[in-house]
Amino acid sequence: MRNLTPRSVLLGLAAPLGALVFAALVCGIILAATGNSPIDTVDAMATAAQRPRTLVNSVNSATVYYLAAVAVAIGFRMKLFNIGVDGQYRLAAMLSAALAGAAFMDNLPSFLRIALTIAVAMLVGAGWAGLAALLKVTRGVSEVISTIMLNAIATYLVSYLLNPARLAETTAGSNNIGTAKITEGGQVPGFEVSGSTTKVFGLILLAAIVGVVYWFVLSRTKFGFELKATGLSESAAVASGVSVKKMVVISMLLSGAVAGLVGMPQLLGASYTYSLDFPPGLGFVGIAVALLGRNNPVGMAVAALLWGFLDNAANALDISGVPREIVLIMQGVIVLSVVVAYELVRRYRVRAEQQAVGKALGRTKTLEEVSA
Amino acid sequence: MSPEPPAGGAPAPAVQLSAITKRFPGVVANSDVNITVRAGTVHALVGENGAGKSTLMKILYGMQQPDEGTIAIDGAPVTFSSPADAIRAGIGMVHQHFMLADNLTVLENVVLGSEPRKGVGLDFAAARAKITEISTAYGLGVDPDRLVDDLGVGERQRVEILKVLYRGARTLILDEPTAVLVPQEVDELFGNLRDLKAEGLTILFISHKLDEVLSVADDITVIRRGTTVASVSPEGVTARKLAELMVGSALPVPELRESTVTDETVLSVEGLTVLSADGRTVLDNVSFTIHAGEVLGIAGVEGNGQAELVEALMGIRSCSAGRITLSGQDITRATTRHRREAGIGYIPEDRHRQGLLLEAPLWENRILGHQTSAPNVRGPLLDRKGAKRDTERIVDEYDVRTPGIGVNASALSGGNQQKLIVGREMSGSPVLLIASHPTRGVDVGAQAAIWEHIRRARAEQLAVLLISADLDELIGMSDTLSVILRGRLVADHDPAAVTPEQLGSAMTGAGRED
Amino acid sequence: MTVGGLSVGIETAPARRGKRLSPMVYLLVAVGALLVLSAVRALSGATDLTSAGTVQAALTAAVPLAMAALAGLWAERAGVVNIGLEGMMVLGTFGAGYAGYQWGPWAGVVFGLFLGIIGGLLHAVATVTFGVDHIISGVAINLLAPGAALFLSKLYFADAPGGGQKQSPRIEDAAKVTLPGFSDLMGTIEGKRWFFVSDLAGVLRGLTTEISLLTLLAVVLIVATGWVLWRTPFGLRLRSCGESPAAAESLGVNVLKYKYLAVTASGAFAGLGGAFLAVSSGQYRDGQTGGRGFIGLAAMIFGNWRPGGLATGAGLFGYTDAMALRGSNAVHALLLLLGIALVVVAVIQYRSGHNVLSGVAAAIGVLFGWWYFASSEVPPELVGAAPYVVTLLVLGLASQRLRPPKFVGEPYRKGHAV
């Protein structure tokens, strides 16, 4: 991290704020051009922002998005593109839900049950990601392809297992199907918030811990240094004694393990079962959030909250007659414009840095200086 | 291509650069540069690293636009907004760094941008014929259908020249064309240049090797800190004088004073054999020993196994046979990490590829390669304070010119980057230093500093493996000299007795049956 | 040591790549593969392995994938990663729906292409002009495009006759052609169930019967891409921007222009892929692309950034996908086929000294063989996984000589290339 001077703080804020304003402008124009009122939209969003339940939902969504983003970011830091977070968390959530809901688990102390469930989820996520890592280091298969394929294969595996003959059970009268419901001892209680019937996920603490550990490992440990170094220059990392293959395997396993956590807040804090309506697609949200937050632990948290809020404001928009698709458009425009803004600021910084180096070399002066 | 010279009187200068000024953020690369290049001559440009030579040439070649000043070609003022304009005006440039696409064939690289056409398609036959014709005419010997990736440096250099000739350039800019060539290759190149000159072509030539400059140039312009400080003719000047003009101080020479060689073996290599990915033998039964306080120099044309040797010693590449022992410990199968911990320092050939994290601050670059030892780490944790403090020390001791240790390595000039690497690799008292081209592309001042550091460490019993293309450096700095040819160590020489020419012919295998 | 002069060091760097295989070798490999297929077909009775219907369905499935892969190829050859293919395809499906129902299938194709171009331009502005990370821009487009398409479809299709908020009215299909006489003849032979001959006839009939003009157009575009990129000055310049933008720039190639053109073309191809999908399905539907853009990207990597290769990748995927969708019987036979193929790979790898790989291949092969003989069908939930598993296996066991364009994904700024 660079030194915090007022100018650098200002610059750091200029990018995201400028971009948000720009994105709002673009969406406003789209709305106005299609006969929707931008004012109503802002109004609906402002109303949503004041409703405790929407805020709780936003925080809960953000919790999950954040975990997914960290999982993706671990790979990104090493120039590994784990598109497979999606498959990893779904498979992990399904299998750990089956375990957590199993009858024999009822006899275990609550803490152990929860820990076991989470551990299994991490193991499954890591294992599924490990396949991609294995293919990459032994056979050179691009993780982009292998994780796309593994996502699909996970879908088929889950639906194979989600069958009354195997790991699922049906409830009479319901068209849903899911794993056995996790009884109270296996659930993680949430935090009450006044004015909202929905609780904040208890596992938001887990997300926070994951964020802190991510930050600490990357910036304070030898391992984190080697991970970043590999991402910055593979050849330099090799020459400095880093085993890139080992790093690929470890970081993919870590990424998968964190991916395994993605389903946990929802599973242990709200659904208590893995069923047909377990939210899919979180891995892809994770990619967007990680990119928006620039793989930075705090940046991703902010991005996750923004994303969560936009997603949860959609209902309010819908009710006030604004097409909810505008949220998707808004998210896309925000990602693009934030990133463009970052790039512009980065260029400005590089120039400033070069200027500083130039000064250190005593090369800023022109004609007079040279004549010496 | 180029306009006719004005009839009668003295021909207009082929190139006239007047009052060129070019500013980059924080740097004035060129300020008020004036150069006149007579048609049909070889005009040399010399100056320290970062003096602004390449920038000036890029301006002449249209790759960069001057902030102030004018360019005249054959007396007519021109403005180039892209290389395409310069090429049209008959200017060609061989860049300091190869400008080749590895995954394309020689033919594709050569014709790119000036393709012969048949309908909308590319006329491969015509291109092939023309390339073969030029290649034969100048003895370049390049096969148009080979992939550039498969070519050695010498061949790549010739492809670069072919590119220029293919476009029918009348003015050739050669930016440090000899940096990677051995003396014989250099002679060949100079022979070619003379031929070209005889045909009336004009050549602008940049080099750090002043004796070369003196031997080939008709005129010499010295650039210092972005501006022309002198225009001299080779007859009236010596290399020493030129260097003084360049830096304003005496020319340093690579020289070891007295022998410090002990009989304590530090590195012993026996029968080292390395295969490439496709099974070719790239290093064949190589054996040697380096003692404490000894510098072993390896001479060789690039691509004869030096890179593989270094990588095998560093554990980056695995060997198929042989034994490597460091201070009595067998490290043949040890990891790179282990070798570094055992005390091997490594100055890589390509600092951007293997030596630095360009997008990381200097102090993080200090940790690179030393991420298991003090003062960078404590247990599994980074010791950020320790690393920063030690980076300050290196910046100080090695005179790395930087505003601070928080700037990214990419912001530093090449010479300063190299000094940082040398400082880093010398820290933690290594027992063996593997130095691959430690002063390549570094200006004379920095060169002297790096030599001095190596000398000092040698006096303190450091063993050094020195690989270099600069034969003066090799001869001056080595206690023992070996020549590598096609993956084998073919001859040992006494640096006190050998001349660069002898070394050069040993390197090319001339006079040997193989 | 060839032509005199500066020839030192030539021997130290001989060619590393294998030689280009001659057409004869390809033909032999194809015949061999068909022989194995015939054998498995005869053994298992799963006629769908080589039936004309499977081949036709495979073609239909492969075409949008191949277009997406081609789109990826154009962008990546010029050095720009395009992960926004999915989004651009979605724009293509919408465009085809919008114009297709009003003015016919070809108008749909053109309009889909046009909307794809808009997506491509957006990507170009972000990545080329602003130097945004290519992945980020692609992800943003994948968010934007489906949102925009849905937004627009509600606007334009909700009240159209036969349309809905999430679907366009019907689009006429493009015309289909059949090779007269030949197709029937092949049909007769196919029906005989002769070893190899009938299988060959089945494949040939599939390739000559009821082929949509869109499919033919796709084939033309694949071949044309190969020609344009590898045989014309334009293509050389475009590829040079992905291999070494600095070299290109130093020879006066306007790198920015070529990158723009390539990414725009990429958008056009992705849009076409979407349009083909919509037109051949008879309408635009929200969510219709179903990840085909990503599969296309995988097919491009699978095909080593080459037109022939990506067509093979898309074909392989389309073939297994068609089989999985048409019936589980053939997928069961596929187990045996995979088993045999893996054992063959094991033998080849063993002979070239890769013992571990050979062992792994043999083990998986035996496992598949055992699965085949121990079961009478693949569980229906798993049948659909066939194309994904097969792609992974092929990639994992085939030797990896993939070579992406050297500067793909690298930001480029004029005058800043080293």
Next chain:
Amino acid sequence: ACGSKNDTGSGGTTTGGSSAAASSLKIGLAYDIGGRGDQSFNDSAARGLDKAKSEFGIDIKELEAAAGETDAQKEDRLRQLAEGGYTTIIAVGFAYETAIEKTAKDFPEVKFAIIDSAGPAADNVANLTFAEQEGSFLVGVAAALKSKTGNVGFIGGVNVPLIQKFEVGFTAGVKAAKADATVQVKYLTQPPDFTGFNDPAKGETAAKGMFDAGADIVYAAAGGSGNGVFKTAKANGKFGIGVDSDQYNLPALADVKDVIITSMIKEVDVAVYDFITSVKDGKFAKGEKVYDLKAGGIDYATSGGKIDDIKTKIDEYKTKITSGEIKVPSTK
């Protein structure tokens, strides 16, 4: 009555009461993914709503689900409706089970209805479920009787229990009419990949596979993917069976309608309309209301006249089912 279509369905249940109280009715409707305009299940619910609106002039609000959302977000949707003064709320689809359960508790004065789920039970919740297997049984009979090859197919959009009900009923119907007939079964995608309801290209390939394997009639319980099934049926001179509404009469399918011999009609519109009427008339009834053949919530279509010749046979089975003589299974 076999020619029963939307209009007859509503005719049978309308109370025709005055609309005096109606204008004060505020009705909120939350769709499942797909929403209004999916030309299938959600659309059917929308039709019922529209009919109620045009007849009673009520105040309505329709909200839509997003792909990949959580129960909490669904719950939020229902709560926003309830808080916004919508006193009658209809949730379309079993995905709203949990959301209804939680919301209904906190709004005892609001009347809720959930379609396709018998799960949530409360004093203010009506569960509107359908016996899809019964209607599927009847079209299965039709398929068996109409098939020349004795080989028919079933294509499900996504492999979920709801669609499995269609499959099971269909297979039972086919076997009942022709014991030795073959039924090919294929689901286009597996959950949570719901594109199987939206991918006509997949429907086309799957149907072509079945036709090539000898089937001559395919029942498409695959939402929008069914369009591909009919398209390929037409191209190959075979037949298809529609689902949810009388697809013969859908404008979007006009050019393939001659291959649609019948459709399994699931009168979600009737259920919605009935429910609104009951609330309007103050006759809200909690708990499960099964829309089956007997109740007229499920039926088969005869438009196009392709099955006129076997109508009597089908109606025999229908009678047996309504009388309880045949009990159609709903799970495998």
